[in-house]
Amino acid sequence: MRLIRRLLYFFRQRRKAGELAEEMEFHRHLLEQESGDQHAANRRMGSAMLAREDARAVWLPLWFDSVFQDLRVGLRMLRRSPGFSILAVLCLTLGIGANAAVFSWIEGILFRPYPLVTHQEQLLALTGTARGESDPTGVSWPDLLDLQKNSTLIDSFIVSKIMGTTLSIGDRAEVTTGSIVSANYFDAIGVHPILGRAFEPGEDTGRNAHPVTVISYQLWQRRFKGDPQIIGKTQRLNGVLHTIVGVAPEGFYGTFVGWAMQFWVPVSMEETFEADGYKLEDRDARWIESFVRLKPGVTLDQAQQEMAAVAQRLENDFPATDRGRGIKLWPLWQTPFNNARTLLPTLEIMLVVVVFVLLIACANVGNLLLVRSFARRHEMTVRLAIGAGRSRLLQQLLTEGLILAAVGAVGGLLVAHWCRHALVLLFPARGGVTMHLPGEIDWRVLALSAAVCLLSTLLLGLVPAMQSGKLDVAGALKAESAGVVGGRGTAWFRSGLVVMQVSLSFVLLVGAGLLLQSLQRIRTTSPGFSTRGVLRTSVNLVSAGYDAPRAQTFQDAMLERVQALPGVESAAFAQMTPLSYGSFSSSPIAVDGYQPPPEEQPTVQYNEVGPNYFATMGIPLVSGREFTRADDEKAALVAIVNETMASQYWRGRNPIGQRVQVKGRWMQVIGVAKDSKYQSVRETPKPFFYVPLRQNFSRSPVLFIRTPLSPETMASALSREVHTLDANLALYEVISLQEQLDRSTSPQLVAVTLVGVLGSLALLLCAIGLYGVMSYAVSQSSRELGLRMALGASASDLLRQVMSRGLTLTGGGVLLGVAVALGLTRLLGHLLYKVSPRDPLVFGSAFVVMSIAAVAACFLPAWRATRTDPARILRD
Amino acid sequence: MLILGSLTRGPRHGYGIAQHLKKISKDVLDVGESSLYPALQRLLLNGWVTAEWGASENNRRARYYQLTASGRKQLVAENREFDRMILAIQKVMSCA
Numbered sequence: 027m028r029l030i031r032r033l034l035y036f037f038r039q040r041r042k043a044g045e046l047a048e049e050m051e052f053h054r055h056l057l058e059q060e061s062g063d064q065h066a067a068n069r070r071m072g073s074a075m076l077a078r079e080d081a082r083a084v085w086l087p088l089w090f091d092s093v094f095q096d097l098r099v100g101l102r103m104l105r106r107s108p109g110f111s112i113l114a115v116l117c118l119t120l121g122i123g124a125n126a127a128v129f130s131w132i133e134g135i136l137f138r139p140y141p142l143v144t145h146q147e148q149l150l151a152l153t154g155t156a157r158g159e160s161d162p163t164g165v166s167w168p169d170l171l172d173l174q175k176n177s178t179l180i181d182s183f184i185v186s187k188i189m190g191t192t193l194s195i196g197d198r199a200e201v202t203t204g205s206i207v208s209a210n211y212f213d214a215i216g217v218h219p220i221l222g223r224a225f226e227p228g229e230d231t232g233r234n235a236h237p238v239t240v241i242s243y244q245l246w247q248r249r250f251k252g253d254p255q256i257i258g259k260t261q262r263l264n265g266v267l268h269t270i271v272g273v274a275p276e277g278f279y280g281t282f283v284g285w286a287m288q289f290w291v292p293v294s295m296e297e298t299f300e301a302d303g304y305k306l307e308d309r310d311a312r313w314i315e316s317f318v319r320l321k322p323g324v325t326l327d328q329a330q331q332e333m334a335a336v337a338q339r340l341e342n343d344f345p346a347t348d349r350g351r352g353i354k355l356w357p358l359w360q361t362p363f364n365n366a367r368t369l370l371p372t373l374e375i376m377l378v379v380v381v382f383v384l385l386i387a388c389a390n391v392g393n394l395l396l397v398r399s400f401a402r403r404h405e406m407t408v409r410l411a412i413g414a415g416r417s418r419l420l421q422q423l424l425t426e427g428l429i430l431a432a433v434g435a436v437g438g439l440l441v442a443h444w445c446r447h448a449l450v451l452l453f454p455a456r457g458g459v460t461m462h463l464p465g466e467i468d469w470r471v472l473a474l475s476a477a478v479c480l481l482s483t484l485l486l487g488l489v490p491a492m493q494s495g496k497l498d499v500a501g502a503l504k505a506e507s508a509g510v511v512g513g514r515g516t517a518w519f520r521s522g523l524v525v526m527q528v529s530l531s532f533v534l535l536v537g538a539g540l541l542l543q544s545l546q547r548i549r550t551t552s553p554g555f556s557t558r559g560v561l562r563t564s565v566n567l568v569s570a571g572y573d574a575p576r577a578q579t580f581q582d583a584m585l586e587r588v589q590a591l592p593g594v595e596s597a598a599f600a601q602m603t604p605l606s607y608g609s610f611s612s613s614p615i616a617v618d619g620y621q622p623p624p625e626e627q628p629t630v631q632y633n634e635v636g637p638n639y640f641a642t643m644g645i646p647l648v649s650g651r652e653f654t655r656a657d658d659e660k661a662a663l664v665a666i667v668n669e670t671m672a673s674q675y676w677r678g679r680n681p682i683g684q685r686v687q688v689k690g691r692w693m694q695v696i697g698v699a700k701d702s703k704y705q706s707v708r709e710t711p712k713p714f715f716y717v718p719l720r721q722n723f724s725r726s727p728v729l730f731i732r733t734p735l736s737p738e739t740m741a742s743a744l745s746r747e748v749h750t751l752d753a754n755l756a757l758y759e760v761i762s763l764q765e766q767l768d769r770s771t772s773p774q775l776v777a778v779t780l781v782g783v784l785g786s787l788a789l790l791l792c793a794i795g796l797y798g799v800m801s802y803a804v805s806q807s808s809r810e811l812g813l814r815m816a817l818g819a820s821a822s823d824l825l826r827q828v829m830s831r832g833l834t835l836t837g838g839g840v841l842l843g844v845a846v847a848l849g850l851t852r853l854l855g856h857l858l859y860k861v862s863p864r865d866p867l868v869f870g871s872a873f874v875v876m877s878i879a880a881v882a883a884c885f886l887p888a889w890r891a892t893r894t895d896p897a898r899i900l901r902d
Numbered sequence: 903m904l905i906l907g908s909l910t911r912g913p914r915h916g917y918g919i920a921q922h923l924k925k926i927s928k929d930v931l932d933v934g935e936s937s938l939y940p941a942l943q944r945l946l947l948n949g950w951v952t953a954e955w956g957a958s959e960n961n962r963r964a965r966y967y968q969l970t971a972s973g974r975k976q977l978v979a980e981n982r983e984f985d986r987m988i989l990a991i992q993k994v995m996s997c998a
Contacts, residue, residue, distance in 0.1 A: 027949060028948065031946075031947055031949070032947070035947075045955075045965065048963070048965075049915075049916055049939070049964070049965045050916075050935070052915070052916075052917065052958070052962060052964050052965075053915075053920075054935075056917045073936065076936060077936040077940065080936070080939075081940045081942075081943045083940075084940055084943040084944050085943065085947060
């Protein structure tokens, strides 16, 4: 209540003050009447001014007045020098904005990676582990059911496995991503369909027994035009007619970072969407990626212990399948089976980078403030002379810094708000659907940004405030000396700021250079197969309802037609494209004469490929032969291994003619292929083998075509061929393997771009800062320069003198930067590919770039120094 | 408290309050004007009095202060507190 009255008083100050004056005058008048003596009355009233001030102080405390006054003066000062204000605010906005944006991205990925899912802090990811393997594995359905039965600490187990199908949009086929989920999925994550229903508990069981699906809001709008009667309609997915039972809410994209899910089907439909047949009763089929929701109050460690115990029991109960297998729980942001884990290192680097940018920006603004303080030295000294306390001056300077920081923070938060969805840039639109990645500005981001703002205020405000401690009053009033405010002390401080800026910029340049070189190496690393002149595409026969024999006929016909096309050198089918998201088939193997260590089950990945695959892909065969048409389902089982597999399992011996057991079937090795990259360009050589597609049939393999023609040309020719064979089929996009390679490295590209952009920004800010310092130094010593000129120094002498000062600063900054960079770039370690963190080429180039920037920045003030008119200077 | 007390019988203006106090206490309580007005402002801030402009005895504009309900309550409370103080001081002094 009192506060409200105070506010009212504040807004009516003048009137209230007038009223009080009138009231007191009335009182005085009456006193005068009573005593008849005007002077006595005046004496009794005492100091009216003091009484008025005391009365006012009742309503508005004294500090309020001074702060208000500071704000008004500060704003007026800033308005008077618009150039400085705009530059300062711009620097701060960029610095604080970049920080806030990265905070919000990190916070989103870290804490709430899945929009609309409730209580994500209780969710954990669950994977299997295998002794002897470093990578986590999936979990099998029977194992999961047993885990569920035996767990008390976990509230629910949720299956969410990513898969895809093809939906034709127009005459093009598009990959549409979906998830196989357990029946409790929607309830467990707290997302409720806006139309229809989620899945019912019974829909988990039965082989392909429940062809129902929940579709996403986006799919509903895009494909079904928001049809209000959508519930109950059907959609063919992978050849099976599914009934649409629900529509998910808008803004829900599933639980997979980096992909937007368009539809969900229950676990019972697993066989329709996954390769390798019906797995729900196979304890050895580890295909499930899952989450768990902990009961309230349970910690990860407790749950992990419980899971380990249950896993141990399973290992004992089912030694054939579960030997050496364990269960691992992961915090959400470390989920191994989605893209968050790959994102986080990049984001961490970004955070360091933006902090650097902020420091550089603050240093810049600090320098600007120092220059202004110099210009205002007369004002300051006069105020001191009149009687302002030093603390009062300090308060005013701090307030000015606070205004700048506050405006910068507001601008920065706006920038961050606009950029909050920019994280999506890291994930290109797939299937016409753009992701919505969380980057909400919430209280955590605001709190951090406020802290940053406060920090920068202190840095900025203190900078000129420190100067005011060294005022020489008498000297200033004489208006003779040039460096009355500060002089020696601030010169060191300013130089220090510049050195810091230069060193930070240098570190950023080195970082960007290393990342760039790493990207370059990645892109030029030969993946072991041809990237130019080979195209890939596919047709989804599964979703068109083809069965195996029909698909076989189609594939044969297709291959013949494609090979007959002009410009096609060779073509081949294969199950999987290298360097794509999906994973290769894998199988435990056994080799004659190879005894694996106990408790270890050697498992190797493989690809099912058609005849001419190696010739088409450009993978050389070290020995033996390719698959031919003769290696079909009636012939003997054969396989081709790669060099690493040969050396690991047949040490020294020639593997050709030897046998290897894959999924219970023995195959004869007929060739050894050169190693290539399979899953990712950055992987280390690993064992891998190939089996003929005919003997391990897949309905929808990928088609590889070796041709010098462009993808667009081939696309139209291929479409025609496909249509001739079946008018209902649509072709997937036709891309070159180079494009495939580029897509697999796009996160690195984005990282380099972001760091590069910010690094250039930092360099620019740094150059501005250097320029500012040099200008200031020149203006400070203008008398000295004028004197020298008068005494006969040449222009080039002066140029050299001024430039050397600037370049010395730069040199100091670079030295410091080199030291810091040598220490810090170690942290980039795991992001760098075949690039040493101390690569001399990168350091050298950064040095050159920095020097050029420094010379450019110093040149202008130096040149201006040579143009000074000595007579005018000496006269002033 | 004194100011509040002087308003119990009806509104007064500043001069009137000072005169009243002086008269009733036979010149013992001589409130300085420089402390009277700040005190009145404090009472206004706390909502214990309200002020209104009105015509004085000689038809000049004067500001009249009036007790509010909470002001009366405050007066009662302060009175009680004051009595307690007096009693305590008396006790101390009589034992000394």
